[in-house]
Amino acid sequence: MRALLFDVFGTCVDWRTSMMREAERFGLPPQLAVAWRDEYQPQLETVRSGQRPWVNLDVLHEIGLNRVLRAMDLTLPKADRVELVRGWHRLDPWPDVVAGLTRLKETFIIAPCSNGHIAQSVNLAKFAKLPWDAILGAEIAHAYKPDPRVYRESVYALGLEPDEVCMVAAHRDDLRAAAAVGLQTAFVERFGEDPGPPFDADFVAHDFEELLR
Amino acid sequence: MRALLFDVFGTCVDWRTSMMREAERFGLPPQLAVAWRDEYQPQLETVRSGQRPWVNLDVLHEIGLNRVLRAMDLTLPKADRVELVRGWHRLDPWPDVVAGLTRLKETFIIAPCSNGHIAQSVNLAKFAKLPWDAILGAEIAHAYKPDPRVYRESVYALGLEPDEVCMVAAHRDDLRAAAAVGLQTAFVERFGEDPGPPFDADFVAHDFEELLR
Known part of the structure; x- marks a missing residue:
């Protein structure tokens, strides 16, 4: 080997503890982290199925975040959403x-x-x-x-x-x-x-x- | 930045000192290292010009080595040539x-x-x-x-x-x-x-x- x-x-x-902390940093409920991760496989699947060309994970994370915010009836300014997506880098x-x-x-x-x-x-x-x-x-x-x-x-x-x-x-x-x-x-x-x-x-x-x- | x-x-x-040492390890004259490096830009140029599809540097190094060995009237078994090309990894x-x-x-x-x-x-x-x-x-x-x-x-x-x-x-x-x-x-x-x-x-x-x- x-x-x-x-x-x-x-x-x-x-990722779970870290992203719960990130959510709280932006005044969002910590359980958003888990709901967001639930969007992970469905968003990857849009690329795996050929429905979407390959885009990187920042793009797919932002799409997933937007869906979760809507579902939870929350809003976040674009700049904060970009910064929250960057939470997956730390x-x-x-x-x-x-x-x-x-x-x-x-x-x-x-x-x-x-x-x-x-x-x-x-x-x-x-x-x-x-x-x-x-x-x-x-x-x-x-x-x-x-x-x-x-x-x-x-x-x-x-x-x-x-x-x-x-x-x-x-x-x-x-x-x-x-x-x-x-x-x-x-x-x-x-x-x-x-x-x-x-x-x-x-x-x-x-x-x-x-x-x- | x-x-x-x-x-x-x-x-x-x-690369110069290291590849002279590698050449000597295979019983070859150390100046082969410099002659071999002289083949570097011409071989890269075969890819840059579109004459050859992209192949990695091991492939181009082996082509260059074969040319230099012929020009210097030297021979080396295939297994040794592969190992000498790997000299560029150390x-x-x-x-x-x-x-x-x-x-x-x-x-x-x-x-x-x-x-x-x-x-x-x-x-x-x-x-x-x-x-x-x-x-x-x-x-x-x-x-x-x-x-x-x-x-x-x-x-x-x-x-x-x-x-x-x-x-x-x-x-x-x-x-x-x-x-x-x-x-x-x-x-x-x-x-x-x-x-x-x-x-x-x-x-x-x-x-x-x-x-x-």
């Missing part, structure tokens, strides 16, 4: 992540394989001190997970074969899609993630420290 | 680079904007301990510098405007092309680099420590 690819939202960072890492990634980086190439775009991934890495070797994922493939192109393009960009790479995620549907194109898989349990059906990952861990072992 | 983009070959790493940094980049990273997003592809850039960063925030450059644009698309796509990937980004290079033609699309520019003098005509960069430094100041 030469490289580890990581899901980010939920797996590396606690999410707190789970407590084990920075130390775990730093250690894993000594042995493996580590990179996000996220549905976040390059700018979001870089800004988040600066904020949360995630020591990535490269930024891979949706933007280089112009597709959204679990579209197999996202995993394939990420592996190809590293000049590796799929079985030399392990996908790490807190969502089994992400791992199932990665396994289908030949990657190894590691499931990490995270609070409130993974509503999906069971999947036998090659590795299972409670956090990145255990993953290391 | 929010981000610094770096040329790599010659600016961050001493080049020594100039002495000021790792400390300089580490300090610059505290304030700016730092990324290569090189003609090297993602796999080469990642492997080189692992070897030379270059602490990049992201890997940008030729592969994300499917073009080769000084094609303006390489600078534009790298700036766009960061979600920034061109004047928020500074291109750092030891070659004035690289800086001239970056300036033409609106980037700020910093010239760093390196031994044996920059045979090009003069260009007034926004910043001039002898090394990355001076650049920091």
